[in-house]
Amino acid sequence: MSGSEVVRRYANTLLDAAAEAGPGTEAVRSDMEGLTATLDSSGELRDFLRNRLLDVKLVETALEQLFADKMDPLVLNFLRLLARRGRASLLAEVAISCVEILDERSGVRTAEVRSAMELSPEQIEGLRRRLAAYSGGEIRLHTQVDPSLRGGMVARLGDTVFDGTLDMYLTKLHRSLRGG
Incomplete structure (x- = not known):
């Protein structure tokens, strides 16, 4: 599976979960747009998330400390999941993909x-x-x-x-x- 397929799969999974049992897709959009802006403005955070040598628990803890009071719990759990699976480096792409998919769905x-x-x-x-x-x-x-x-x-x-x-x-x- 290519990298873009993995990114879209993660994005669709988050959006489906938000639509079914979560805060709704507009809350996810807001969180993902905020995350994109944060990553765009912080090269250090982007580099940190791309560093595959870091322990996944350290990355998970850092994401939780950074975003615990700023994001919906469903989105925060999703960030933790990406970190646990060693996919934190995909976070920026997944955030962008979520917004693009929501745009596609709404025309x-x-x-x-x-x-x-x-x-x-x-x-x-x-x-x-x-x-x-x-x-x-x-x-x-x-x-x-x-x-x-x-x-x-x-x-x-x-x-x-x-x-x-x-x-x-x-x-x-x-x-x-x-x-x-």
């Missing part, structure tokens, strides 16, 4: 946008509306500035890539001038 699609410059809120909203019209559903938009782009932006929605960069424009112009 929300995620689009990644890389732009040469920071986009204004109006530009972001206009892009979200266009992508929503294209996909026929709600869009969650993640933007980032990519200094390697000379101008324009690239949007990825699932397997579809919309390349509106200056380089792509110049390539198309060059082809049309060459007659090809």
